[in-house]
Amino acid sequence: MSGAEQTPRRAPRASLGSSEGDDIFGTFDVGVARRFFGWLKPHKKAIFTAQLAVLAAAACQVMIPKLTGAAVDHAVAHDTAGLDRTLAIFAGVAVAYAAAFFIGEWLSARLAQRVIFDIRRAMFAHFQDVSLSFMDKTHVGRIMSRLQGDVNALQEFLESMNGAIGDFVTLIGITIVLLATDLKLGLLTLAVLPALIAIRAVWLPYSKKSFRLARDASSTANSALAENINGVRTVQESRREAMNFDLYKVKAFENFKAQAGASWMTQIMVPTVDVLTGLAMAVVVVVGGEAVLGGRLEVGVMVTFILYVNRFFEPVRMLSMQYTVMQRAMAAGHRIFEVLDVPVTISDKPDAVVLKDAAPTVEFRNVTFGYDPKRPVLHDISFTVKPKEVVALVGPTGSGKTSIIALAHRFYEVDQGQVLVGGHDVRDVTLDSLGRTIGMVLQEPFLFTGTIEDNIRYNSGASRERIIEAAKAVSAHDFILRLPEGYDTPLGQRGRNISMGQRQLISFARALVADPQILILDEATANIDSFTEQAIQKALKVLFAGRTCMVIAHRLATIRDADRIIVLQQGRILEQGSHDVLMQTGGLYSHLYTSAHASFDDQVVAQTGDAEFATRT
Missing domain, CATH: 3.40.50.300 (P-loop containing nucleotide triphosphate hydrolases)
Incomplete structure (x- = not known):
């Protein structure tokens, strides 16, 4: 097919932060999850080690109440040898728990940082390649929201993911030990779980809506903030500070209300779990106390149940919070992959030729x-x-x-x-x-943060002598020497610490150094x-x-x-x-x-x- 016949169309104009992207907040998508966990493949060894440490810490957590109850029984029976043996085991388990917990947390944080680094790098590289037709209609604030807010949401999820696995294993282990220790008392203690499940079933739809509104409001406020910062010169020239402040105040207040609503929906589960913990504790105290007084239950078993009840609902509380984190991460994953899936419409053909020694026409x-x-x-x-x-x-x-x-x-x-x-x-x-x-x-001209020499050299690799020669040719050398540090003078954002005319002279020198045909x-x-x-x-x-x-x-x-x-x-x-x-x-x-x-x-x-x-x- 000839070049004249090849007329690829520009990509459909996707919109970052579109309503379609926001409506998926809180839903679980297997495809997104699969792609997300694909970023973890290069770190299999670290994942395996971290999960092993988390499982070890969870096993230690399950063992500690059991050992405490055994120690109480030995103390009540005046079994000094048994008490000393149990305390020694307890100390070893406590040390093992501390070591496993530290290793798991450290590896999880390190793994999250590595994965987030890979994702940020991939997004930055993709933004460098997408066509200008996409950048023309995409707000800078929404792009920054992807690179910062959404990536941070994934980082939070990664850092807490292993902890969630440990909490789940702890729940299973506690349930097994409770039922194995005393089936009747164990079933009575766990009777509050159906109530918790029912409350969460009612809570979930409202929480999804609240979290979605919070994300929308945050994106809108960030976009407005980025726009006003980028256009601060125009704002000050037209003296629109007061008007812009009033407009932004409205968006900021909407964001405040939305974030407060999402926070309330998150925190409502904390007192709910606390109430259920109290109910389970009351069951243990009343039923277990009667059994102890009647001689049907050992004191150590009752102590064990009380400690397990306290530990049982802590993972429940943490998993409730983790669900919120997962919702944010899932939405962030959708948005990030929305960016990474933007087609690069301007790219090299497989058989593209290199322009070399061609007439400059x-x-x-x-x-x-x-x-x-x-x-x-x-x-x-x-x-x-x-x-x-x-x-x-x-x-x-x-x-x-x-x-x-x-x-x-x-x-x-x-x-x-x-x-x-x-x-x-x-x-x-x-x-x-x-x-x-x-x-x-x-x-x-667009000047980058760095020295004047760096901006003139830019992508050419020219020597200092060549840079000075080009600056002299475009009459920039004299004003550069008058600056405090000459060619090593650092430029602020977009070169705003020098005049427009001086910026233009530097851009001329940069073009001369590049030596294009x-x-x-x-x-x-x-x-x-x-x-x-x-x-x-x-x-x-x-x-x-x-x-x-x-x-x-x-x-x-x-x-x-x-x-x-x-x-x-x-x-x-x-x-x-x-x-x-x-x-x-x-x-x-x-x-x-x-x-x-x-x-x-x-x-x-x-x-x-x-x-x-x-x-x-």
Whole structure:
């Protein structure tokens, strides 16, 4: 199948934190559980050892009340030798319990950390690969909720999972010992269990609803918080602090009510179990006391029953809490796998070729594209950028300029037609080689936390001398040396501790160090003052030398020296040619350039251009 025939569609727009994902809160899914426990396979040895330790601790717990009762009987009978022997065994069991409990808890925590590390790494790696069409419509707050809240819920479940197994084994062991010691008293003691089962049957539906509401409210509050933190500059510029606080206060209060309701549903089982413990204890005291007074039951047996009753309902209480943890973990597992199952639509074909020694050309052949395929933003676009040619893309906002450069870098797949780089369809080449071939400088550069040197070097592995050389070429060297630590100056988040113009100069240096064959500038001089722009224009000549370049610009004066100018309007090519040719043509470009307006985004001029376009077509 040829490249032209291959037009894979963008993946369905899944929504993180959708209602579908939240409705499954608290339900048990065998498929999710199987996938979740699949992460444990590489740690089989640690799991086996931890479970062995937990089972040993549970066995010791079951033995201790029995030994205590035996010690009481020996004391009552004044059997010193038997008492000493029982106390020695008791001490050994206590030491064994402490050691087994420590080993089990330590291994469980360590195992949980390892598994969570693997899951976080897998999610982070997947987020690096998913297509931009998915990231465009996914809220950052919901992504962070997956990486933090949901993963933490799994960690909590993993850390307590072995403890739950130990609690269950302890329950079984206590039940067997109670019935074996005195069948009648054992059955009377366990008679409260049907009441506990009935109460839980009524409690479960309400708890699921409460937990689901709490998770929804938490996700909404986190999303609102992330949005306001990311947009704090705009918030402060427009003085919306008070209004945003009021809006967030509503969401925070809803989260508070939902979390309080979930907490209440969790804690309601604690007094319930305590009441049932009291009832079981009363049965032992009344029935067992009468048996002791009547000589039908030894004192040690009654003591044993009292201790077992206390220990029996503690695992019941812990398992009730563990069920809540399991509900959260199951919901978290659904959400995490929802993320990991997002298809990577932009990926290398099995037979993808490496772009190497190919002519640095960019060609669009009858390209139609829309972020929503039902609403195209580009219509039948065709043009070719020749080797070492500088082509400028101009047009009003929404005309499709940024979409064109996004398709050239294969951030999205075309709906129809082909995009070729170096004579190869971008779908037929490796993404790594395409990324090395094409360099981009955006209107608002993104700088990462680290030093200036690290940001200029980024992914190139360049030497310090090469970095300084590139900084000098783009007029960044002088201002860098004026900083407290020069090239070792640490940058804050997104480089906010230096000016926008300085950030842009660093991004120019980064592009020069990367040395791509094809360079794309997306309004890269828009945020630079006039004085700095003069230096940048000189630097651009160095940057453009020997490279194929595509430049997006709104200010027409900045691209008059381009080899060719492509004028876009409403996703179509209106006209193209050099500055002199377009001026002679007398079309839209000529009208805008000779008018008092310097930008395609001027509303009055854009309307005039539309009128001219209409009369000419």
